[in-house]
Amino acid sequence: xxxxxxxxxxxxxxxxxxxxxxxxxxxxxxxxxxxxxxxxxxxxxxxxxxxxxxxxxxxxxxxxxxxxxxxxxxxxxxxxxxxxxxxxxxxxxxxxxxxxxxxxxxxxxxxxxxxxxxxxxxxxxxxxxxxxxxxxxxxxxxxxxxxxxxxxxxxxxx
Numbered sequence: 622x623x624x625x626x627x628x629x630x631x632x633x634x635x636x637x638x639x640x641x642x643x644x645x646x647x648x649x650x651x652x653x654x655x656x657x658x659x660x661x662x663x664x665x666x667x668x669x670x671x672x673x674x675x676x677x678x679x680x681x682x683x684x685x686x687x688x689x690x691x692x693x694x695x696x697x698x699x700x701x702x703x704x705x706x707x708x709x710x711x712x713x714x715x716x717x718x719x720x721x722x723x724x725x726x727x728x729x730x731x732x733x734x735x736x737x738x739x740x741x742x743x744x745x746x747x748x749x750x751x752x753x754x755x756x757x758x759x760x761x762x763x764x765x766x767x768x769x770x771x772x773x774x775x776x777x778x779x
Contacts, residue, residue, distance in 0.1 A: 679756035
């Protein structure tokens with residue numbers, strides 16, 4: 622009886638190994654489709670985040686030099702009661718950082734030519750979410766403020 626019991630134990634272990642191997646193979650086969658779906662979802666999610674990041678930044682080019690557009694931007698932020706933290710002005714650009722409640726607003730101002738200047742506004746909430754509506758409203762207000770000011774264009778040759 623001892624030998625017979627040993628043979629049954631060996632056979633049972635072999636059946637268990639085969640059963641576990643088949644289960645692992647089945648999991649791999651079934652999981653292969655899930656991995657494809659998960660990978661596609663992750664890639665789509667990453668693409669949507671990049672699109673969201675790029676599309677949620679308001680940008681517009683205005684007629685006016687760097688100084689004029691920077692002053693108009695500061696005027697608009699004060700009019701909208703947005704607290705200005707820093708204004709950094711260089712020869713080639715200006716950057717304004719401001720806050721309004723839980724929004725961090727970053728305004729980048731870059732001259733395109735002597736009389737045209739591009740403004741980019743990024744309104745961040747919790748360092749991840751972007752508030753495109755606020756950024757667009759600031760752009761609209763800058764546009765209105767610049768329309769109120771007389772436009773000083775460069776000299777033209779006759």
